[in-house]
Amino acid sequence: EAGVAQSPRYKIIEKRQSVAFWCNPISGHATLYWYQQILGQGPKLLIQFQNNGVVDDSQLPKDRFSAERLKGVDSTLKIQPAKLEDSAVYLCASSPHRGTFTNYGYTFGSGTRLTVV
Amino acid sequence: GQQLNQSPQSMFIQEGEDVSMNCTSSSIFNTWLWYKQDPGEGPVLLIALYKAGELTSNGRLTAQFGITRKDSFLNISASIPSDVGIYFCAGQEPTFLTSGTYKYIFGTGTRLKVLA
Numbered sequence: 001e002a003g004v005a006q007s008p009r010y011k012i013i014e015k016r017q018s019v020a021f022w023c024n025p026i027s028g029h030a031t032l033y034w035y036q037q038i039l040g041q042g043p044k045l046l047i048q049f050q051n052n053g054v055v056d057d058s059q060l061p062k063d064r065f066s067a068e069r070l071k072g073v074d075s076t077l078k079i080q081p082a083k084l085e086d087s088a089v090y091l092c093a094s095s096p097h098r099g100t101f102t103n104y105g106y107t108f109g110s111g112t113r114l115t116v117v
Numbered sequence: 118g119q120q121l122n123q124s125p126q127s128m129f130i131q132e133g134e135d136v137s138m139n140c141t142s143s144s145i146f147n148t149w150l151w152y153k154q155d156p157g158e159g160p161v162l163l164i165a166l167y168k169a170g171e172l173t174s175n176g177r178l179t180a181q182f183g184i185t186r187k188d189s190f191l192n193i194s195a196s197i198p199s200d201v202g203i204y205f206c207a208g209q210e211p212t213f214l215t216s217g218t219y220k221y222i223f224g225t226g227t228r229l230k231v232l233a
Contacts, residue, residue: 004159035223040226041225041226042121042205042207042223042224042225042226043160043205044221044223045220045221047126056220070128091159091160094158106162107162108159108160108161109159110158110159111158111159113157
């Protein structure tokens, strides 16, 4: 099966600009996650969708970050305006089950590396 | 946000050596996962553990779910150059969210470098 697709792979923007990332999960996967991975750290969950609804966005900086999954399939994550500390890799992951793990865990995309200058 | 502590942070080993790393938390977890991340790629799941005390293998990899549910261990036997990468543990918090899902916390990572 095709994996989790993300675009773009790389993005360089100036601080205070806006940026958007796109994710297309594995077909049929109900749950979609956005993670932020700062260099040298593990991934940190930003937001979790179940179909087109948000189930956890407790760690999303809502003053500047937003995400949507309108039709319950692909998703976009936006940052507006960007700050220097937003430089990170933004990973999307999807899972076929409602939050709990199967033996397959969930699958990550290759990520979008954002550099804010 | 909360992160799990992994040790060592990084290690250099000779090809053919065995590798051990661990992950610890101040709180208990229901599930432990181990992922490997190659440069420029997303993490890939290696092993999943579901019960305290469980020992599970995947080829040369063996992982254990600590009996206290606050730690987990990953061993790699007879390392090879392609084992290089960053290894992350992830724990599933036992708190059941109102959404009917659980939350997963990632470790800080162990960077492995294998010398041929």
